[in-house]
Amino acid sequence: MPSPVISFQDYGFQYMAQAAPTLHHINLDIYPGEKVLIAGTSGSGKSTIGNCINGLIPFAYPGQKTGKLLVDGKEADTGSIFELSHTVGTVLQDTDGQFIGLTVGEDIAFAAENDCVPQDEMKQTVDKVAKLVDIDHHLQHAPHELSGGQKQRVSLAGVMVEDVKVLLFDEPLANLDPSAGRTTIELIDMVHERTGAAVIIIEHRLEDVLWRSVDRIVLMDEGKIIADMSTVKLLTGKNLLEHGIREPLYLTALRYAGVEINEALHPEHVEHLVLTEEHKAKVREWYQARKGDISSVGHGEELLRVEHLDFGYTPQRRTLQDVSFTIHKGEMVSIVGRNGAGKSTLAKLICGFEKPIGGSIYMEGRDLSDDTIKERAMRIGYVMQNPNQMISKPMIWDEVEMALVQSGMPKEERKERVEETLKVCGLYPFRNWPVSALSYGQKKRVTIASILVQRPQVIILDEPTAGQDYHHYTEIMEFLKELNGRGYTIMMITHDMHLMLEYTPRAIVFSEGRMLADTTAAHVLNNPELVKRANLKETSLYTLSMACGIDNPQVFTECFIGYEQKEGYNG
Amino acid sequence: MANIAILSYLKRDSLVHELTGTTKLIFFIAWSVATMVTYDTRVLVVLLFLSIVIFKISKVRLYDIRIVLGLAVIFVVLNNLFVYLFAPEYGVELYESRTVLFTIAGPYTVTLQQLFYHLNMTMKVACVVPVALLFIACTDPSEFAASLASIGVSYRIGYSVSLALRYIPDVQREYHNISQAQQARGIDLSGKDKVLTRMKNSVAILLPLVLSSLNRIETVSNAMELRGFGKDKKRTWYSQRKMQRNDWLAIALAVVVFVADMTITFWDGSRYYNPFL
Numbered sequence: 001m002p003s004p005v006i007s008f009q010d011y012g013f014q015y016m017a018q019a020a021p022t023l024h025h026i027n028l029d030i031y032p033g034e035k036v037l038i039a040g041t042s043g044s045g046k047s048t049i050g051n052c053i054n055g056l057i058p059f060a061y062p063g064q065k066t067g068k069l070l071v072d073g074k075e076a077d078t079g080s081i082f083e084l085s086h087t088v089g090t091v092l093q094d095t096d097g098q099f100i101g102l103t104v105g106e107d108i109a110f111a112a113e114n115d116c117v118p119q120d121e122m123k124q125t126v127d128k129v130a131k132l133v134d135i136d137h138h139l140q141h142a143p144h145e146l147s148g149g150q151k152q153r154v155s156l157a158g159v160m161v162e163d164v165k166v167l168l169f170d171e172p173l174a175n176l177d178p179s180a181g182r183t184t185i186e187l188i189d190m191v192h193e194r195t196g197a198a199v200i201i202i203e204h205r206l207e208d209v210l211w212r213s214v215d216r217i218v219l220m221d222e223g224k225i226i227a228d229m230s231t232v233k234l235l236t237g238k239n240l241l242e243h244g245i246r247e248p249l250y251l252t253a254l255r256y257a258g259v260e261i262n263e264a265l266h267p268e269h270v271e272h273l274v275l276t277e278e279h280k281a282k283v284r285e286w287y288q289a290r291k292g293d294i295s296s297v298g299h300g301e302e303l304l305r306v307e308h309l310d311f312g313y314t315p316q317r318r319t320l321q322d323v324s325f326t327i328h329k330g331e332m333v334s335i336v337g338r339n340g341a342g343k344s345t346l347a348k349l350i351c352g353f354e355k356p357i358g359g360s361i362y363m364e365g366r367d368l369s370d371d372t373i374k375e376r377a378m379r380i381g382y383v384m385q386n387p388n389q390m391i392s393k394p395m396i397w398d399e400v401e402m403a404l405v406q407s408g409m410p411k412e413e414r415k416e417r418v419e420e421t422l423k424v425c426g427l428y429p430f431r432n433w434p435v436s437a438l439s440y441g442q443k444k445r446v447t448i449a450s451i452l453v454q455r456p457q458v459i460i461l462d463e464p465t466a467g468q469d470y471h472h473y474t475e476i477m478e479f480l481k482e483l484n485g486r487g488y489t490i491m492m493i494t495h496d497m498h499l500m501l502e503y504t505p506r507a508i509v510f511s512e513g514r515m516l517a518d519t520t521a522a523h524v525l526n527n528p529e530l531v532k533r534a535n536l537k538e539t540s541l542y543t544l545s546m547a548c549g550i551d552n553p554q555v556f557t558e559c560f561i562g563y564e565q566k567e568g569y570n571g
Numbered sequence: 572m573a574n575i576a577i578l579s580y581l582k583r584d585s586l587v588h589e590l591t592g593t594t595k596l597i598f599f600i601a602w603s604v605a606t607m608v609t610y611d612t613r614v615l616v617v618l619l620f621l622s623i624v625i626f627k628i629s630k631v632r633l634y635d636i637r638i639v640l641g642l643a644v645i646f647v648v649l650n651n652l653f654v655y656l657f658a659p660e661y662g663v664e665l666y667e668s669r670t671v672l673f674t675i676a677g678p679y680t681v682t683l684q685q686l687f688y689h690l691n692m693t694m695k696v697a698c699v700v701p702v703a704l705l706f707i708a709c710t711d712p713s714e715f716a717a718s719l720a721s722i723g724v725s726y727r728i729g730y731s732v733s734l735a736l737r738y739i740p741d742v743q744r745e746y747h748n749i750s751q752a753q754q755a756r757g758i759d760l761s762g763k764d765k766v767l768t769r770m771k772n773s774v775a776i777l778l779p780l781v782l783s784s785l786n787r788i789e790t791v792s793n794a795m796e797l798r799g800f801g802k803d804k805k806r807t808w809y810s811q812r813k814m815q816r817n818d819w820l821a822i823a824l825a826v827v828v829f830v831a832d833m834t835i836t837f838w839d840g841s842r843y844y845n846p847f848l
Contacts, residue, residue: 054797082802090797097790100798101809102713102737109809114799116807126809144740158798353751377755384752388782389745392753392775402775406757450756 003073004029005087005165005198006053010067013048013057022048024223025067032165035192035199037209040220041244041469042440049220050170050202052076055084072165085111089159089197093171093467095151096143098158104130104146105139108157115162129157132194133187148339149180156191167191169201173208174467177338177495178537185211204469206240207248207540210268219243235267244471249498250540253560254279257286270540275547283548290559291552300329302365303489304350304380304458309359311349319345320513323359327458332481332490334500334521337510338535343493346510347460352376363457377403381451385463387443390450396422396438397431400449407454417453424486425449426479441472445479458489465496477503497537501525502561509534522561526554581708586817587629588709592718594818599706601825605832606698611844612687614835615694618828626701631708643700650696651689655679662688668847684847691843712736717808726806734791742784749783750776 008028014021023045030036040046051057052069059081069076072087092098101107105126112122130136133153143151152172159167169188173181189212192199203209206217210231217234219227221243227234234240240247250270251261259279261267266274275283304327312318320342327333335343348354350361352373361368363379384390393399400421404414422428425445430438435446444464451459464480465473473496481503484490494500500507500521507524509517511534517524524530531538541560545553582588587595606618633640654661659678662685663669670683710718715736716729750758758772795801836842 056793056797060793060796081796082799085797085799092790092794092797094790096741097787098794100734100737100791100795102733103810106713106809110795110800111798113806113809114802116803116805119807119809119811122807122809143737162798348751351751351755353754373751373754374757374759377757382752382755384748386783388786389749389779390752392778402758403756406759454756 002032004070005032005072006030006200007070008049008052008067009070011052011069012066013052013063014065015048015061015063018063021064022223023052026225028218028225028228030166030198030200032198033196034216035189035214036201037206037214037217038200038202038220039204039206039209039217039245041204041471044220044243045223046202046204046220047170048223050090050168050200053166053200054088054090054168055081085164086162087164088166088168089162089164090168090170091152091155091159091172093174095148095155095175098155099143099151102142103139104135104141104154107143107154108139108161110158112161125161126157129160132160133157133191147180148176149183152176152180152184153187156187160191160195164197166198166200167195169199169203171203171467172201173203173205177535178208178497179338179535181205181208182211182537185209188212204245206245210248213268219245231268232263232266236261236263244469246470246498248540249560250544252564253541253544254283256560256563257283259283270543270547273544273547280548283544284550287545287548287550287556287559290563291555300331303327303329303331303363305362305365306346306350307360307362309346309349309361310357311345311354312357315357318357318513320349320356323515325508325515325518327489327491329457330484330487330489331506332484332504333492334504334507335491335493335510336495336500336507336524336534336536337516338495341510341534342513343510344462345513347382347462347491347493350376350460351380351382377456378454379457381454381456381459383447383451383459383461383464385466387440387447390447391435391443394434394436396427396433396435396446399435399446400427400453402450403454417455421449421453424452424483440468441475444476448479448483452483452488456488458491459483460491460493462493463496464492464494465499473499495536497525497539501539501557502564509536511535520554520558522554522557526557579708580710580712581631581635582711583630583709585628585630585709587625587705589815589817590709590821591812591814591818592710592714593721594814594821595706595710596718596722598821598825599702601829602702603699605829606695608842609832609836610691610695610842611836612691612694612846613844614832615691615698618698618832619694621828622698622701626705629705629709631705636704636708639704640700643696647693647696651693654689654692655685659685661685665843666845666847670847687846711810713810714812717811720806720808721811727801730800738787738791741787742780745783746776746780749779 006029008026011023011026012021013023026049038046038049048057051061053071055076057063058065058077065077071084076084099107100110108126108130109122112125127136130139133156135150135153135157138146138150146154172184172188176184185208188199188201201209201214214231216228217231218225219234219239226243227239235247235251248270251267254261259282264274266272307324309320309323310318311320323346335346337343345354349356352368352371368376391399393402397418401414401418404417419428422431425448427445427449435443438446465476468476477499480490492499492504504521507519507521508515509524509530516534517530525536525539526542528538539557541557542553545556550556609615659680663682665688666684668684672681672683674680712733716726716733719729719732720726753775758775
């Protein structure tokens with residue numbers, strides 16, 4: 001057996017600014033050419049492991065280590081981050097932030113430039129790797145002319161110019177729409193095959209990564225390795241949910257139907273499941289017993305109506321064209337589509353940040369055209385994706401109170417309002433805390449509270465769960481569901497298919513500035529044509545129901561969601 | 572989002588564009604020093620003529636740079652105004668003669684010498700501005716860092732210029748988004764409130780912007796280090812172009828202009844050409 005290219009030996013690490021170690025007693029060997037997935041919730045230590053491998057620890061983030069880490073046979077912290085970069089190529093999560101060059105070509109060449117590679121040779125290398133990841137027709141493009149998936153290709157090419165032994169991907173799916181995410185996984189697989197480098201993927205979205213096989217999965221929680229085993233073993237065990245990672249949906253569905261998940265089933269890919277007639281019968285039985293439970297949601301009164309909305313920053317290029325729909329009181333709706341499909345523009349138009357070229361927006365039958373941003377904000381609240389983009393006061397109370405102070409409300413009334421809002425959001429115990437003491441999920445609540453305090457009737461949230469693991473995702477979404485239960489109407493811009501399926505009965509689908517569909521979430525994801533046009537991804541439930549001979553995959557999906565919501569998140 | 576590029580790279584197909592960034596930088600520096608130093612009207616006339624010719628060759632239209640040009644005109648007018656207000660007799664002193672045309676009020680008389688001085692001053696700006704604008708408008712930003720490095724500036728400094736160019740649009744977009752969301756919470760930056768309130772309000776936008784920019788900087792610097800930036804004293808450049816015949820010609824022209832300018836200007840021991848004696 002060859003010696004490992006990466007070897008953690010009873011390794012532990014504590015960041016300088018932290019009171020307790022982040023990693024404990026890590027023993028992990030990764031061999032040349034292996035493909036390993038490191039899974040875990042945020043805070044499990046999986047990203048810290050990645051930073052140890054590429055040298056950001058200890059060179060950019062100093063701290064105390066115990067034990068040993070060998071990269072390519074040498075102790076990782078004795079050399080420099082530059083030496084390590086010849087062995088380990090890292091693709092970071094933020095596709096925008098790591099794009100350093102002004103054009104694609106320059107960005108790919110960056111590492112070679114720093115290596116003083118002569119220009120002619122450099123150009124050849126760039127052309128070669130650009131071709132490999134299929135970005136060679138965009139060498140002159142600037143970053144803003146590329147899609148998220150294309151930027152990721154550039155990042156990948158940028159680390160491949162170095163001819164590295166290890167390719168490290170830090171949450172490669174976090175900023176991509178579903179179909180771009182799938183392409184990325186295929187791309188990683190292809191690069192793995194062609195270069196023979198060891199590939200390490202750090203990600204919590206298990207089902208999405210498993211679209212292509214991996215050799216092993218390392219499951220982490222609380223700074224320790226919980227499991228280090230083959231995909232099959234992990235999927236047949238019970239480790240995943242206990243440690244906050246969601247198992248693939250089709251396996252959950254099979255469990256619900258009473259099918260035992262074992263190796264004979266070949267559970268790694270939904271396409272290659274080996275289901276016996278008995279299994280299929282069980283699934284069908286489960287489906288037949290439940291399909292009567294599906295209740296259609298009745299419509300409340302009309303709240304928000306959009307009619308023939310047109311918008312473009314220049315008249316020639318429309319970002320939105322002829323969009324019409326109606327939102328009813330108490331609804332929870334998803335707005336889905338690929339990046340750049342016009343979802344965020346729609347939100348901006350509704351909030352009055354931008355003025356439409358044509359069409360109108362009505363709130364309870366009244367035309368909003370002449371209302372200012374401030375006036376609209378009393379009825380429509382807008383929550384940005386990242387809470388750090390909104391929080392501008394150091395204390396929670398002040399942050400939530402801000403809009404009321406601006407409106408000149410008397411102090412007594414303000415106090416009452418803020419208290420009430422904080423109670424609704426479960427933040428009342430923290431009312432005198434500084435914002436910086438809160439977790440990401442709690443900060444998100446603060447931003448939602450700072451909007452709710454104006455008592456809007458509709459709340460629009462931009463990607464409320466982006467980059468969150470299953471645990472935080474559930475926390476945020478259950479909170480929004482609770483708000484919805486209190487009568488708030490909620491619209492969410494998202495490209496998370498699970499979110500749309502599990503929490504919003506209705507989805508409005510966009511593609512290239514046009515509305516493609518306005519229907520139930522289950523219907524969207526069980527319609528291959530629609531899925532393709534909107535850059536979405538069908539769920540594995542669709543594939544499973546087809547395999548089991550169920551005539552209506554859409555109803556099957558609805559049954560599954562209904563069942564899951566009744567049984568709660570731990571099954 | 573409104574996309575107001577006040578002054579940015581304009582991609583055209585011209586002789587000026589074809590020159591390497593290094594050539595344009597050297598030319599720009601030589602030209603600026605030459606015009607800064609001289610007050611010799613004869614030299615300035617030639618330089619002005621040349622800079623207009625170069626501008627024509629570049630295929631950049633006046634319309635493309637109207638905003639900066641407007642600002643330059645305002646600057647020149649104010650400059651002239653203040654010079655006259657504070658030193659209405661400066662030309663007389665310089666040219667050692669006094670030809671009064673008419674009197675405005677009190678000490679403010681208009682002399683031929685003062686007018687001549689103002690003419691020279693204005694011509695100096697008129698010589699530099701086209702060349703300076705062309706340097707920015709005709710140099711591919713990708714070449715900026717490389718051209719700075721090629722004249723001996725540390726590549727770290729050169730690259731920070733390049734990075735600023737890369738991330739300014741991102742930060743602008745972020746500012747725009749944050750300010751819209753904060754407006755919805757009653758933060759108004761339009762002119763209706765008092766200055767103090769407006770300053771307070773702008774903190775509500777700047778604080779999140781600064782925090783998110785710091786985050787961005789962390790990502791960028793990590794990404795750069797992970798790809799070996801700062802490893803050696805030198806580095807090569809992907810987008811640097813090789814010097815061609817025209818580059819050498821342009822540099823030769825810059826040298827000729829510079830030397831001639833200096834020679835003529837200092838021939839008689841004075842930076843000023845004096846037609847009054």
